[in-house]
Amino acid sequence: MPDLNPTQYAVPLFVVAVLAEMIWAKLRAPQAYEPKDTLVSLSFGLGSTIAGALLGGFAVAVFLKAYEYRIFDFGPEWWAVWWAWPVCFVLDDLKYYWVHRAGHRIRWMWASHVNHHSSQHYNLSTALRQTWTGPLTFGFLFAVPLVLLGFHPAMIAICGGFNLIYQFWIHTEAIKRMPAWFEAVMNTPSHHRVHHATNPRYLDTNYAGVFIVWDKMFGTFTPEVDDEKIRYGIVKQLGSFNLLWAVFHEWIGILTDVWRAPWKHKLSYLLREPGWSHDGSRETSDMIRAKWQARSGGPVAPQATSVADRNAIAGGAEAA
Amino acid sequence: MSLPPLLVQSAGSLAAILALAALARWLKLGGHPGLSDEAMLRRAAEEIVDGFEVADFSLAADRTAALVRDPEGRIMLIRLHGSRHVGRIISPLASARAHGNILEVDCREPRFGVTRLELEDAEAWAAAINAVGRGRDA
Numbered sequence: 001m002p003d004l005n006p007t008q009y010a011v012p013l014f015v016v017a018v019l020a021e022m023i024w025a026k027l028r029a030p031q032a033y034e035p036k037d038t039l040v041s042l043s044f045g046l047g048s049t050i051a052g053a054l055l056g057g058f059a060v061a062v063f064l065k066a067y068e069y070r071i072f073d074f075g076p077e078w079w080a081v082w083w084a085w086p087v088c089f090v091l092d093d094l095k096y097y098w099v100h101r102a103g104h105r106i107r108w109m110w111a112s113h114v115n116h117h118s119s120q121h122y123n124l125s126t127a128l129r130q131t132w133t134g135p136l137t138f139g140f141l142f143a144v145p146l147v148l149l150g151f152h153p154a155m156i157a158i159c160g161g162f163n164l165i166y167q168f169w170i171h172t173e174a175i176k177r178m179p180a181w182f183e184a185v186m187n188t189p190s191h192h193r194v195h196h197a198t199n200p201r202y203l204d205t206n207y208a209g210v211f212i213v214w215d216k217m218f219g220t221f222t223p224e225v226d227d228e229k230i231r232y233g234i235v236k237q238l239g240s241f242n243l244l245w246a247v248f249h250e251w252i253g254i255l256t257d258v259w260r261a262p263w264k265h266k267l268s269y270l271l272r273e274p275g276w277s278h279d280g281s282r283e284t285s286d287m288i289r290a291k292w293q294a295r296s297g298g299p300v301a302p303q304a305t306s307v308a309d310r311n312a313i314a315g316g317a318e319a320a
Numbered sequence: 321m322s323l324p325p326l327l328v329q330s331a332g333s334l335a336a337i338l339a340l341a342a343l344a345r346w347l348k349l350g351g352h353p354g355l356s357d358e359a360m361l362r363r364a365a366e367e368i369v370d371g372f373e374v375a376d377f378s379l380a381a382d383r384t385a386a387l388v389r390d391p392e393g394r395i396m397l398i399r400l401h402g403s404r405h406v407g408r409i410i411s412p413l414a415s416a417r418a419h420g421n422i423l424e425v426d427c428r429e430p431r432f433g434v435t436r437l438e439l440e441d442a443e444a445w446a447a448a449i450n451a452v453g454r455g456r457d458a
Contacts, residue, residue, distance in 0.1 A: 239406035240431035
């Protein structure tokens with residue numbers, strides 16, 4: 001059985017790439033980096049690795065148990081079934097799309113994923129701004145169907161590792177557009193800048209990991225507009241470089257809201273979209289976008305919104 | 321004695337993190353031009369709350385913070401945060417104290433901190449901020 005953790009081997013590449021982008025920033029865009037923000041983002045990356053090692057055991061146990069009930073069996077040497085690797089990679093990326101979308105539409109999951117979005121900068125260090133609290137959500141359950149199909153948990157983990165490595169390079173402003181054919185199929189810096197934007201037209205779009213085709217298929221794709229400056233971060237920017245506050249602020253917000261809310265609304269603060277409130281005192285991303293459209297006559301929200309409205313986990317969300 | 325791989329890996333990563341952060345500092349990356357003029361304030365306010373229209377404003381002497389008001393009377397505090405800016409609509413929880421030209425605004429929000437502004441009309445802004453929400457409660 002292959003014992004491979006691709007992200008572990010990619011760390012030196014990450015360091016060199018961040019270094020190169022810093023030099024680019026020095027020459028072309030010094031404000032693309034902010035030392036304190038960089039320190040927080042990179043610390044997120046380190047903490048995430050440690051948290052994953054310490055807390056990931058439960059997910060592994062669930063996967064190994066589920067694997068016992070697999071529908072198809074690739075045999076004892078499953079890693080030698082060559083075609084299973086690309087199939088697993090594509091299906092894992094489809095899984096990523098949905099877990100990522102849920103991460104923006106369910107506050108419980110957003111509490112963890114918001115960590116990746118809380119920087120007001122968009123550079124390669126932002127890519128390493130990974131959550132510490134992922135194991136506290138149920139995101140790993142989205143992979144169970146792949147396990148039940150017969151893909152070994154190790155194969156899924158390796159494919160997921162390469163997926164994460166792919167997503168590293170798209171966190172940059174140094175690349176404007178890739179060739180048209182590439183932009184059409186793959187997730188790119190341009191598509192992912194949109195995903196990290198808080199501009200109303202961009203909220204909750206472009207959830208793709210590797211293949212942007214999922215957003216086009218499920219109606220959540222929005223192209224980058226050249227004449228509008230992108231603002232990165234979250235709707236309510238943190239205003240603090242405190243690492244622990246950045247890690248836990250949304251969890252604390254949920255606990256506070258659940259504590260204060262009337263009984264019939266408590267669960268909604270956990271399961272409904274970020275920005276939702278029982279008294280209408282806050283704004284979801286759909287509300288922000290609707291106001292912007294009414295004011296500016298902007299284009300109708302991406303098809304995504306209509307699809308999302310029909311979807312059980314949808315409804316609106318805070319920035320992403 | 322062999323160290324656990326996770327510990328070795330974490331120590332290496334920590335060293336790389338500190339080196340990169342130090343390099344960013346050494347390269348003098350970041351920095352902010354300051355809230356230079358009314359046009360920039362308008363853009364900043366619009367970025368913080370989409371559609372926020374500035375009807376009235378006061379810019380701190382050092383241009384690191386400002387208070388703006390929209391036609392509906394909502395007050396927004398804007399301040400620099402690294403090489404970006406952040407802001408908050410003043411809520412009934414917020415409070416302000418004026419000492420001569422110095423105004424201290426506390427949004428009463430964890431980790432957002434107290435913002436200090438040197439303004440010519442500090443007293444008037446303090447009164448306006450402390451009055452937020454009073455009409456509603458009356």
